[in-house]
Amino acid sequence: MKKIMLIGFGGMAHEVMARLPQGVSIGWIVAREGHHAAIADINGGAVKALLHPSECSERPDLVLECASQQAVREYAETVLNRGWDLAIASTGALADAQLLETLRSAARAHRATLTILSGAVAGMDGLAAAREGGLESVTYVSNKSPASWCGSPAEKMVDLDNVTEATVFFEGSAREAARTFPANANVAATIALMGIGMDNTRVQLRVDPHTTRNTHRIQAVGAFGEFHIELNGNTLASNPKTSMLAALSAVEACRRLVDDGLSA
Ligand SMILES: NC(=O)C1=CN([C@@H]2O[C@H](COP(=O)(O)OP(=O)(O)OC[C@H]3O[C@@H](n4cnc5c(N)ncnc54)[C@H](O)[C@@H]3O)[C@@H](O)[C@H]2O)C=CC1
Numbered sequence: 324m325k326k327i328m329l330i331g332f333g334g335m336a337h338e339v340m341a342r343l344p345q346g347v348s349i350g351w352i353v354a355r356e357g358h359h360a361a362i363a364d365i366n367g368g369a370v371k372a373l374l375h376p377s378e379c380s381e382r383p384d385l386v387l388e389c390a391s392q393q394a395v396r397e398y399a400e401t402v403l404n405r406g407w408d409l410a411i412a413s414t415g416a417l418a419d420a421q422l423l424e425t426l427r428s429a430a431r432a433h434r435a436t437l438t439i440l441s442g443a444v445a446g447m448d449g450l451a452a453a454r455e456g457g458l459e460s461v462t463y464v465s466n467k468s469p470a471s472w473c474g475s476p477a478e479k480m481v482d483l484d485n486v487t488e489a490t491v492f493f494e495g496s497a498r499e500a501a502r503t504f505p506a507n508a509n510v511a512a513t514i515a516l517m518g519i520g521m522d523n524t525r526v527q528l529r530v531d532p533h534t535t536r537n538t539h540r541i542q543a544v545g546a547f548g549e550f551h552i553e554l555n556g557n558t559l560a561s562n563p564k565t566s567m568l569a570a571l572s573a574v575e576a577c578r579r580l581v582d583d584g585l586s587a
């Protein structure tokens with residue numbers, strides 16, 4: 324049995340727990356203290372609630388971050404310094420170039436892997452392959468409902484309650500997008516990390532009152548040719564900011580621990 328550590332106890336973490344592949348169990352959950360009683364109830368106390376990964380004295384087979392960019396800043400270095408493999412959803416934390424370098428060095432020094440979950444988008448394998456031949460441009464457009472942008476800085480950029488048509492409220496770099504919208508624009512950072520970087524990846528964020536989905540459009544142009552991907556993702560019932568596919572990409576990372584057959 325593979326035993327993983329989850330970081331976070333919100334929408335994505337619950338989806339991962341509900342869909343955990345056979346042969347994988349959750350040994351530890353790093354969460355805020357307010358969640359510890361609920362964690363103690365899971366499987367008759369089989370899961371340990373922690374405030375920090377350093378409280379764990381065993382070696383998890385994988386640490387899965389499904390919490391926030393702040394959680395990556397708080398815990399990722401400790402995890403990698405212990406030589407534990409880490410997969411992160413909150414990829415926008417890596418818009419901080421210094422943190423990215425620190426985590427890369429920690430992973431190299433301790434022979435750990437830092438995996439960027441594909442999250443809410445698809446095509447990251449193709450984008451990374453295209454990069455090998457040279458990319459000219461990568462653009463990303465995110466289109467979400469007003470409920471998705473609620474509680475984000477979008478509230479100050481557009482009237483979310485009264486918007487009547489799809490409206491662009493942000494245009495800029497992936498670095499700026501990921502930093503400004505930490506719960507909504509991690510995809511921008513993921514695309515940047517797999518493509519032409521945080522400053523060269525152009526991002527447009529839109530609010531659309533006529534949708535309930537999270538739509539991600541990627542256009543990449545390079546020596547390979549060009550591709551356009553449009554992904555219309557259903558959101559988690561528990562969190563309209565987060566696409567179900569993002570949670571499923573975390574589940575798939577767990578499945579890789581037990582499946583030793585084909586790999587994408
Ligand atoms: N790469 C991608 O495509 C996507 C990435 N994400 C990232 O995944 C995160 C989680 O998504 P959801 O579960 O839907 O969010 P959520 O808001 O439903 O849950 C987040 C959970 O993490 C906990 N948390 C946050 N910071 C923490 C910290 N420093 N220490 C301990 N616990 C902490 C919260 O208390 C909460 O339980 C998002 O905040 C976002 O950063 C979300 C969607 C897509």
Ligand SMILES: O=C([O-])CC(=O)C(=O)O
Nearest residue numbers: 443507508509510565566
């Ligand atoms: O789940 C999504 O559709 C995208 C998202 O929240 C993010 O990029 O942070």
